[in-house]
Amino acid sequence: MLELVSVRRHFGPLKVIDDLDLSVAKGDVLGILGPNGAGKTTLFNVILGVHPVSAGHVRFEGRDITRKRPWSRCQMGIGRTYQVPKPFSHMSVFENVLVAAVSGGQGSIRASRDWAVEVVELTGLAHRMERPAGELSLLDLKRLELAKAVACRPKLLLLDEIAGGLTDMECDELLEIIRGVHRQGATIVWIEHVIHALRRAATRLAVLYGGKIISSGTPDAVLADPRVREVYLGVEA
């Protein structure tokens, strides 16, 4: 479904993504782990086209989308949440989601209204439907990020540290929503530090380090991989 071929992304001399190959199959929930500065968020920016790649190709459903702008990629079916939420603060929660439903999902406003309501309810924001997004709490902002991404009717959903800073209970709620979205047919790539959340949701894990994937496979296998422990916990003394 998604394929990255020898992708590089450099900022000056800094190689944030370095000759990275990655493929995601339809129906996967791929969790991505990696220490700070491993290039995780940059990876998403490359997949969505926020940053152009320095080299390599990005393919989505067999089409080369390397030169496409973020909004075209979104319209093709790639939804994305931001680690630091980017709400449209002066618009209501409903409108925030409606924008995504209309622009990303490419429907008319009339046709998208019910879908937007459905997504708002699905993500547990029904009671905030007409509040300005600028007034939301962190949990609700994370829900809104998810709602906006889901409203685009993505075939591929990119989640960037959506569980960070939440309590266990809040995290469980979010996990339930994400599972719901997955059940409805979306493929998911999920960057996360909250490992227990990933472990419960992911079908595959991959560990990014120094701009490369150093380990991938089933969650248990990856977490047991000595190289992963090395990266996270340091070289065995």
Next chain:
Amino acid sequence: MFFSWANQILQGVLVGGLYAMFAMGLSLSVGIMRFVNIAHGDLIVLVSFLILSLTQAFGLDPILAVLITLPLAFLGGYLLQRYLLQRVIGEGVLPIILVTFGLSIIIQNGLLGTYGADTRKVAGGGIETATLMLGKGINVGVLPLAIFVTAMVMVAGLDLLLYRTRMGARIRAVSDDVSSANLVGLPSAHIYAIAMGIVGVTVAISAGFMSVWTNFDPTSGPSRLITAFEAVVLGGLGSLWGTLIGGIVLGVAQTLGAQFDAAWQVLAGHIVFLIIFMLRPQGLFPRN
């Protein structure tokens, strides 16, 4: 014929010196603080009126008057940055454009209210008309030559200041990365303000020369801003030597335009700017 053209081009180059002077301060604020001060031209005119008042009310020599305005302009630039512009910096482009735009209108109309709409000029005591005859129809005005030389000295001086002094290194550090500067304890607001103070000094020097060489009135600011902006963009944003070249290109374009028809002078400058800009949007000497 040839010498007549050469003479015109030479005059244009010298005019370019004055334009580069206008542009130098703008180039600094674009390069260091990364904003375009819409009131830049009006500040030049404001200082010109100050010089006019000093020479007329106290009978001071223009050079002395300019020397007096230098510290005032530094202080003015410092305070302007520290207490007004700094508050809206880093919040997107809209606030800073609107604030400097408001400032521009306030200065223009404050001057109109104080000095009236008449065109003014500061008497230079004969230096305006002094010329050097280089033979074969090529004449060089002493004042334009002085301006051009000063402009070159200013570029070289600013270059030294930025690249050879402690304060220059601090200014470049803040310009490189404001948040890093804050992290290691550099007082960025103070350093920005000093940079704006330096901009103020360039404004005062160019105001001094402009007030003796050309006529000005309270609404002359915008055209000075536009000239300065064109020189900065032509030269490549933030490059000081590029700015000097940009000023020269404009000066030559204008004098040659005026050769066809006096009324084409300003328009020729704009048209040359737009053409070069369309061909080379990054400017003639882009930094990096």
Next chain:
Amino acid sequence: MPKAPFNAWLVPAGRLLLLLGLCFLIAGPWVCSIPQLQLLTQFLSLLVIAIMWNLLAGYADIVSVGQHAFVGIGAYAFFGFAVFAGFSPYLALLAGGATALVFAVPVMLIIFRLRAAYLAVGSWVVAETLMLGAGKLTAFGGGSGVSMPVSVVRSLGVQPALRYSHIYWLALAVAAVALATTWLLMRSRIGLGLTAMRDNEEGAGSVGVNLIRSRILCFLWTAPFLGLAGGIITLQKLRVAPPASFSITDWTVYVIFIVVIGGIGSFEGPIIGTVVFFLIRQYLAEIGVWHFIILGMLSIGVIMVEPRGLWGILRRVVPGDLIPVSHRPPARPLAGSDSAPSGTHLKEPHSTPAG
């Protein structure tokens, strides 16, 4: 159900005020003297220009200081079509708007190469060039301009009173069309995307809002309306001249003050701003240039204190928009009972009781 807030009456009250204003404008020719009617005509022209500048700077992040160019182009084109081509004034007005649109394309190609802060002065350079270019048109009187022939003036009405009310109706029509269509634009999916862009550009891009197309559309949208306003202004002044038709003071400086003081990035802002501006100008005009200084300080103050202007301040009390460009969720008779997919619903967290 949440209880209606105590200040809910402010929204209908505000709308009533707007409606009264509209009634007054429609009744204008019957209740106003000729000078008053001229003032109202000016008001409507400036309102149109303010709405357009707000659309650019407030939503599309195109902070132009050169939109007076299109007013001037509209003015000259109207004059040309009406006087030289012999079009009827109505047709010439439309042709003026169309000409502004045609010019907008190359202008856009130039200034869109400059981003952010540089675009402002860049657009100014272009406007300056166009103004100087207009001064080279000998048929239009060169740098000093030219007056309308009496025959064209008379085609709008032989008596001044009739003529002025004619011009007034045209101005009202242009303003009404500008306001209504821009409102429809803002209500459309494009407007929805623009509002999102205003709040967070990157966020808007990644939910599928085409930022480039939106910007282009906004820029092209404003040009014909500015051109129409230029035509109306020419009808009123009965002459074109480069510094007056391309007046940066009248069509850009004032307009920026109007939008900033009224409230940038909202539909109500330009309307409130234009009303406030005319009040200030009526009462402070006798202090001459100092009213500029007051306007300048006022707008700097607004940016420092409340970047969303007077409407931003009012909006803290007024619970809703007066001219709703926002969208509300469809009413659902049995919300959440059976319409949603099963198993994915979460219980709503306990909401705090209203009041």
Next chain:
Amino acid sequence: MAGRPAVAPTGNGTLLAVEKLSVFYGQFRALFGVDLEVRAGEIVSIIGANGAGKSSLLKAIVGQVGRTEGRILLEGADLTALPTAEIVGGGVALVPEGRRLFPSLTVEENLHIGWEVGRQGEIGFDEVYRYFPILKERRRQKTRELSGGQQQMVAVGRALLANPRLLLCDEISLGLAPVVINELYEIIPAIRDRGIGIVVVEQDITRSLAVADRFYCLLEGRVNLTGRPQDTTREIVAQHYFGV
């Protein structure tokens, strides 16, 4: 120097005392009432996963976060409300995460900025060049042209030239080759032996614990384990680190 915190000896040798510190970013709360202590001549390591609040803690100490609650005392003097310049002038230097050099400035210029903003003291350029001889060779080069390891050396050197009493190191091994990391870590005990208190924030637990006299483990904004490295096991640390 104006605003320099007065030295108030506290008897027990406490250099830095952080008391009930909470940090807020708008709605988001990064730290929940953290207590922490660093003595002069001691290396304290702070470990924890991403987002645990390690960087927020260091930034709060140098006065670079918006809203905090609680107190931060350097030798008894309250730093909490001071601007960064005065905190640095008073003897706290940070090696920020990601190095945060000024890329268009030369090595020497970068170092000099540390020297200017800091306090007077015995560490001069010679001292730094002795720790990192390669920097002397490259002192006229722009830092953007250096390798990652050399850049990190400049960042450490810049902080040292401020002559700190307390040195804060945020992820100095990030993205560097093991050889380079070793080189950097060799000098940390040497700095400690000058009587400087050091806080090391590191994702690489093994490295971090090997050098530390004491450690604190953060999980989601709270300290959930503290002690001396030799008194605990790797398994216990790992459990607290991941919170599973």
